[in-house]
Amino acid sequence: MNYSNEESIVILVPGLPNELAELCLLKLDPALLSSVCRSWRRLIYSPSFPPFFSLYALLSPLSTHQPANSTQFFSLDPISSKWIPLPPPPPPPPPLHLLHRHPAFISRKLPIQSLTVSGHLVLIAATTHHFVPALPCPLLFDPLSKNWLFGPPFPTPRRWCATGVAQGAVYVASGIGSHYNSDVAQSMEKWDQKKRMTDWCWEKMAKLKDVKFSREAVEAIGYKGKLYMVNIKGNAWKEGALYDVSSNSWGPMPAGMLAGWNGPAAADGDEMYVVDEAMGGLRKYDSESDRWEAVIESMEDLKRAEQMAVGRGRVCIVCANGRRIAVVDVVARPVRVWMVDPPPAMEVVAVHILPRMSLP
Numbered sequence: 573m574n575y576s577n578e579e580s581i582v583i584l585v586p587g588l589p590n591e592l593a594e595l596c597l598l599k600l601d602p603a604l605l606s607s608v609c610r611s612w613r614r615l616i617y618s619p620s621f622p623p624f625f626s627l628y629a630l631l632s633p634l635s636t637h638q639p640a641n642s643t644q645f646f647s648l649d650p651i652s653s654k655w656i657p658l659p660p661p662p663p664p665p666p667p668l669h670l671l672h673r674h675p676a677f678i679s680r681k682l683p684i685q686s687l688t689v690s691g692h693l694v695l696i697a698a699t700t701h702h703f704v705p706a707l708p709c710p711l712l713f714d715p716l717s718k719n720w721l722f723g724p725p726f727p728t729p730r731r732w733c734a735t736g737v738a739q740g741a742v743y744v745a746s747g748i749g750s751h752y753n754s755d756v757a758q759s760m761e762k763w764d765q766k767k768r769m770t771d772w773c774w775e776k777m778a779k780l781k782d783v784k785f786s787r788e789a790v791e792a793i794g795y796k797g798k799l800y801m802v803n804i805k806g807n808a809w810k811e812g813a814l815y816d817v818s819s820n821s822w823g824p825m826p827a828g829m830l831a832g833w834n835g836p837a838a839a840d841g842d843e844m845y846v847v848d849e850a851m852g853g854l855r856k857y858d859s860e861s862d863r864w865e866a867v868i869e870s871m872e873d874l875k876r877a878e879q880m881a882v883g884r885g886r887v888c889i890v891c892a893n894g895r896r897i898a899v900v901d902v903v904a905r906p907v908r909v910w911m912v913d914p915p916p917a918m919e920v921v922a923v924h925i926l927p928r929m930s931l932p
Contacts, residue, residue: 582611594620606651614931616651619716623927625884626650626715628658628693629897630686631918632672643670643684643921645693645713647929648912655915656929661695661711661720670698670706672921681894683789688881688924689737689765691715694723696744697731697789704750705729710742710763715929724763724772728756734785734801736792738817740766743777743792743799745815746785757783760815778820784811791879795839796859800825807834807850828862836889840882845902847877847889854887854900867907873898883925894919 584593597605597615602624605612615621627648645658661668671682685697693713698706710723726744733747745760760777784803792801792815799815802825812825812833825833835849844857846864852875855864867887868874877898879890885903897920901908914920 582614584611584615598622603651617928617931619930623716623930624650625925626928627888627897627899627912628715628924628926629655629914630684630695630921630923631914632684632894632921634917634919643672644918646915647715647926649928658713658929659718659720661713662722668706669700671701671703683732684921685731685733685735685789686922686924687735687737687742687791688926689742690740691927692765693924693926694742696735696742697733697747699731705731712765715927718929721769723765724774727761727774728753728759730756732786732789734790734792736794736799736801738794738799739797740764741817743815744774745792745801746780746783747789748786752786754783757786778815778822780813780822785813791837793837793839793844795844795857796842800829800837800844802830802833805836807848826859826862828864829857832857832864835877836880838880838882838887840884843882845880845882845887847874847880849875849877851875852877854889856902867902868900868909871898871909873909873911879920879922881923881925886925888923888925890920890923894921896920897923 584590602616605616629646631646632643646655647658648655670684672684673681682699686695695711700706708729709725712721712723728749730747730749734745736743742763742765746757749756758779760779761774762777763774787803788805790801790805792799797817802810802812804810812830814823814825832855833846835847837846846855852871853866854868856867858865873891874889877889877891881888885901887900887902889898891898897912899910899912
């Protein structure tokens with residue numbers, strides 16, 4: 573690929589066609605390429621270069637006097653260590669308003685639910701200032717094209733629901749709509765994102781046995797072909813449920829998994845992690861023995877953790893009341909931990925790990 577403007581054609585390696593030079597440069601670390609010259613720096617952010625992965629964060633202003641739509645998505649470039657704003661999502665009718673803190677309830681954080689599927693970021697549920705569901709359909713962001721897309725309209729827009737991904741499909745369960753409805757609180761719907769856009773729709777799946785999962789916004793964790801969820805966040809007594817994707821059926825969560833599920837959880841492939849928000853420990857689940865194994869016994873910064881994401885050998889944890897992100901390298905021995913701060917005057921609502929955005 574040639575990088576050109578009106579005045580010149582950029583040569584990647586003198587004496588080599590750019591197509592051949594690219595094949596040579598693809599084998600090198602993007603951080604090394606970025607430090608050499610401007611043309612190589614442009615190459616690593618181009619669509620033709622295999623994307624490296626970045627940390628994405630949904631951020632909300634600390635002040636409750638900001639405009640109703642001031643919640644924003646950012647990406648942390650791992651090479652420059654700079655926060656880069658994503659293009660704003662298009663407002664579906666009615667205009668998009670996402671409420672995280674309400675001036676009348678400053679001690680209460682209202683959930684804004686997002687997830688990742690097939691390399692895309694999906695905004696799926698939130699609340700407006702009128703305390704009704706904010707999204708008539710999911711909003712999907714493609715990092716490589718930097719475009720937002722509309723997902724299929726919800727049969728019943730909802731909030732305070734369970735959301736998760738398994739085998740390339742998005743699932744939404746329970747929650748409430750504009751008003752509480754027991755049918756919605758027991759319902760489960762599936763959007764197969766692998767289908768052609770023209771075939772996108774929500775399919776009704778097997779119902780939950782009761783309405784206990786409509787009390788709070790929770791993550792349904794996709795792990796080994798199943799979705800796992802608990803009905804209450806934190807270290808309180810809770811109930812768990814298991815949804816088997818292949819049989820479209822519900823069952824009980826394994827006892828050991830439920831006993832150790834004491835905070836935010838996330839999975840990547842065959843690895844599932846949880847943060848014990850009371851002890852500040854990071855645990856990894858062993859499905860053969862049905863128990864959680866310690867990765868970090870206890871760490872003050874991980875206490876009261878709020879949300880987490882797992883991918884590419886990293887566990888990223890929202891902590892310190894949304895003021896910091898702890899990054900844990902679980903591949904290194906011993907494990908390495910470092911802290912990332914959000915942009916000034918912003919707090920972190922959620923984090924995700926996705927391919928880097930293409931840049932001009």
